Amino acid sequence: MKQFYCGQLDKTFVGREITLFGWVHSRRDHGGVIFIDLRDREGIVQVVFQPEDKSLFEKAEKLRNEFVIKVVGYVRERPLGTENKKIYTGEIEVIVKELEILNSCSILPFDISEYTDVSEELRLKYRYLDIRRDAVYKVLKLRSDLLSITRNFFVKNGFLEIETPMLTKSTPEGARDFLVPSRLNKGTFYALPQSPQLFKQILMVGGIDKYFQVVRCFRDEDLRADRQPEFTQIDFEMSFVEQQDVMSITENLLCDIFEYVTGKRIEIPFLRMDYEEAISKYGTDKPDLRYGLEIVNVTSIFLDTQFKVFRSIIDNKGSINVIVIPEGYIFSRQQIDDYISFVQSCGGNGLAWMKYKENKFESNIVKFFSELELNSLKEKLKLVGNEIIFFSAGEHRKSCELLGLVRQRLAKELGLIKDKNEYKFLWIINFPLFEYSDEEKKIVSVHHPFTMPNYKQLDILETKPLEVKSCAYDIVLNGVELGGGSIRIHDLQLQKKIFSLLKISSEDIENRFGFLLDALSFGAPPHGGLAIGFDRMVAILTGNESIRDVISFPKTQKGICMLSGAPSEVDKKQLIELGLMFKDKK
């Protein structure tokens, strides 16, 4: 067995005989000597074959890239002037006296060290080659470290890791379940869990008090954007807690994780922001606080306006919102038009705009406004000159959301995110409990139906359900929702009332949640918890755009594993055993 990694050797090893295992990263023949960069997961070391030992040298001449070898040799300092300061082992080299070729290598589909032109599909097909790259290895190593830090954090804080079932019953998270046909109970299916939500609540009813798991979850979604059919989440639940307690544990966990990666302690507690404020100020419930460009509601200035567009929107209870871009005066007509088209492509009507310089507003709409309105605007927005102002008018939330998208685009295009290692956390709280679904023509849960309503609003639950806030909280980092949780309902009657408000039929309730209701009737403690998207967090911490980059064997957007070829057709025999057939295959 190996005692040292190639990448770990330094001057302290000089003079020692050593055995190394690894891959031929590159080979240079120079002055009758063969230099091999020998690579293992920890790095590269230079090994040298000198011509004196003929049979050894002949063997070395056969070496090609990615051959697997074992060498025995002694470590010496590199001759003066040949050191390589770029790598850790650059001061030494290993003079080989024994070589064993453990395996050869076919012609590579792509070069290990220069891969940038290779398509993602090819990299995933040959994932074992891809993983040999230092960058990929480092991600997997960090991921492994964070798993360990996460688990040890929870253990240290008295949480029990409990493995909940993977073969379970459909959970009501809103997304589609992956189903697993049961052979022993023909005609029925298990579902792979979208989250261990109900099981962790059951564990609380079981008195476990503090549960955690780093757990695989599954959603059969159309794989738009950056989704994977299986993903990992940090999942925990606690009894006898308030919202504040769950948030505090989460903050401490993230402190440990981020300190490990960045070396710096993040500041806690994180900022708390009401859902409504986030929408009004940033047009989203996951605002990126690394830059400004906050949305300002200027409706009050235009209450008496003669400008017809604003007039009619205000009359229809809409609002006028703006973003001020300092130094935006230089925006060209083309740039402005691009933003207008962008807003239209997002479903808006467009943007109005004004520039401001030397005490003067410029725009084709300036003429519609009174001096008073313009002065109020200037004051409210604290204009100093050289700005451009984007106006979005309409139904308040939609108007803000459109400006929120404009804000994100501005940040990108103006390069407002200067420090890639800046991490701005915040909590979004006071979400609405319900929202109205145009599709389903009824109210639906904003989070899930087990979310506790704001205790103080229980009296208006039935009369004004859409006004009720919930005890849910989302954790947001740099504009990304990292996770979320809530205090859960532990009261049987309240849970039943919520189901009834959601118009879930008694039969459905019994079928899907009967066991939860049972559990609530037998001494359920107050409890709450949270889940964090582990893949997403690792992606942010490693500066990767996609969660595919931080998963060992990710699937493509079509849900295919390029390496193994899964999913694949199966033997007819297997279908027969399950009593299944395909509809159009007969």
Add this chain to the structure above:
Amino acid sequence: MKQFYCGQLDKTFVGREITLFGWVHSRRDHGGVIFIDLRDREGIVQVVFQPEDKSLFEKAEKLRNEFVIKVVGYVRERPLGTENKKIYTGEIEVIVKELEILNSCSILPFDISEYTDVSEELRLKYRYLDIRRDAVYKVLKLRSDLLSITRNFFVKNGFLEIETPMLTKSTPEGARDFLVPSRLNKGTFYALPQSPQLFKQILMVGGIDKYFQVVRCFRDEDLRADRQPEFTQIDFEMSFVEQQDVMSITENLLCDIFEYVTGKRIEIPFLRMDYEEAISKYGTDKPDLRYGLEIVNVTSIFLDTQFKVFRSIIDNKGSINVIVIPEGYIFSRQQIDDYISFVQSCGGNGLAWMKYKENKFESNIVKFFSELELNSLKEKLKLVGNEIIFFSAGEHRKSCELLGLVRQRLAKELGLIKDKNEYKFLWIINFPLFEYSDEEKKIVSVHHPFTMPNYKQLDILETKPLEVKSCAYDIVLNGVELGGGSIRIHDLQLQKKIFSLLKISSEDIENRFGFLLDALSFGAPPHGGLAIGFDRMVAILTGNESIRDVISFPKTQKGICMLSGAPSEVDKKQLIELGLMFKDKK
């Protein structure tokens, strides 16, 4: 949030005001005072309601078993003579000044503290009540601790935890796969992994060097005996290692685990035993070494025997094996007959037997043997008197296996396992690589087709495949196979040869293992690993018979989750989306 658990209070808390949360474990009204045993996961403390505060007392009178309450009170020493030495908190009690009833409890289906008469099905249906029992909690806690110890062991030793896919391709472990129909790729299926075998090998080809995972695995078996459709295994793999290295890491891991549980360091290295020796001496490849009763081959004594039964068996290359039971002379005829019937129920022809006392053999078969044979027997078996000898004659392996079963039964009935906390580990090595399958009419792998053959026998691989041993090793504890592993094949040509010997069609090879063969062609390092059945290990360590007792939400033998009712029927819509239908339902 709670600061202390009920079960943690002791004299050091006396005089302090404290807030507790928990369940009413029991209530006693005595001398106008109400005593509640308040329980949380850490134990029980006595809380006292005195009659002076009337409204408080009235509230306390409403308390019933398993109500969830919050109390504020101060800790005091129990009055002299009322201490309860049986529990940790028995020297103190909490005088309550505030009570909040957080939840009530319906009439319980079974009592939390006395459950022995309750059926397993009922316990699993109300698993949240079952888990409140101290014994169940302790198992889950220990399991959680062992997960942590296991992972920290591997991290400490330079292993990376890498999460392999759950939605993957059929693996060739022999058992049936659970299938997951793909909606995005209609007509195809993912398979849930029976083990991460191929992925961990791929990770070695990727240069990860040391991988581990505590991972869920799935087998769709008929759930005879003590199987679960999903189970947890400790899984690891290492590059550039020999058998010895993997075994040594395993021993060190088990040391850490067993020391945590028992407080004692187990002795390493463990005993190594050849497969053939295990079969010949114990009739099984997982012998329980906590007791003797070794099988002895006495064939050589009877080579010239006139006893027809033995004669014909020896002529057919069979063997005669015995177990000697010291002090077995007292076995009644009924007892002996029971063992004979037992052997017949196991597929054997029966047992011959002889008793030995005062230099004399007794049995209806003694008359068939010569003085020489009997004397040789006496000498070989070192008989001292008062023994009974059971003979099993026939094909060698079968004869030994039958005696192996007799041996196990004897150990149980004679109470030979005295110390429940004795742990006898051993390694079984030198397994045959192949065995002949009567069912499939061809040779099949004893372990799996990626197992490295004994390096020294590669020349007879094709000519005498059944004589070739493998580099596989099983770890056995107290007669239970705890896990197993092997050095894997890293040579492409050798792997192809094995597939060809196994008569796997080229198409099958390409479909099922094409990506592995690809990987082997691109610089695969020598590697090997092991997997340990985590549930089984926890069951042994907690003295539980069944792995169901150590799984948070186990399924019944029919694969049903009594709690959630999974598996269940699903909406037609879901089947339509998958393009699936049931054969007999149309």
